[in-house]
Amino acid sequence: MAKINVQTDCGNAPRKVFLKELYSSLANGEKQLISDHLQDNFVWQVVGHTSFTGKEKCLNKLSIQKIWKIKELIIETLITHGSDASVSGQIISNDNTKFCFCDLIKFRGAGGTKLNSITTFLIKVSKRNTVIMTDKV
Numbered sequence: 001m002a003k004i005n006v007q008t009d010c011g012n013a014p015r016k017v018f019l020k021e022l023y024s025s026l027a028n029g030e031k032q033l034i035s036d037h038l039q040d041n042f043v044w045q046v047v048g049h050t051s052f053t054g055k056e057k058c059l060n061k062l063s064i065q066k067i068w069k070i071k072e073l074i075i076e077t078l079i080t081h082g083s084d085a086s087v088s089g090q091i092i093s094n095d096n097t098k099f100c101f102c103d104l105i106k107f108r109g110a111g112g113t114k115l116n117s118i119t120t121f122l123i124k125v126s127k128r129n130t131v132i133m134t135d136k137v
Contacts (some may be wrong), residue, residue, distance in 0.1 A: 002027035006075040015080040018113045019087055029069035035059055043117040083107045098125040
């Protein structure tokens with residue numbers, strides 16, 4: 001079972017509660033909750049890597065992804081507004097590979113929990129102390 005760390009909030013946002021449950025299901029390899037909330041024409045795009053279209057194809061492909069049945073999930077940010085949401089944080093896979101992610105989520109409408117799409121930005125974190133940005137000129 002994955003270790004799940006989520007920032008606390010007021011607890012007064014039903015979609016945030018749902019997203020915590022959804023990401024916990026992903027982390028622990030539990031398909032039922034995920035299946036119950038995907039539209040038939042659901043699209044999951046991992047920018048620069050792959051894209052899955054269709055509920056069944058997505059469910060079949062999930063089990064071979066590094067984000068499936070992971071060691072640890074850290075959710076740093078959960079934002080919901082209307083039919084949009086964003087979840088960002090870190091993933092540590094079972095082989096100790098660390099990723100940072102940001103997911104942009106589209107719900108079917110302003111109410112409910114049916115998902116139309118997820119666009120994922122996923123970055124593998126280097127084990128070296130590589131400087132990507134600096135304030136030195």
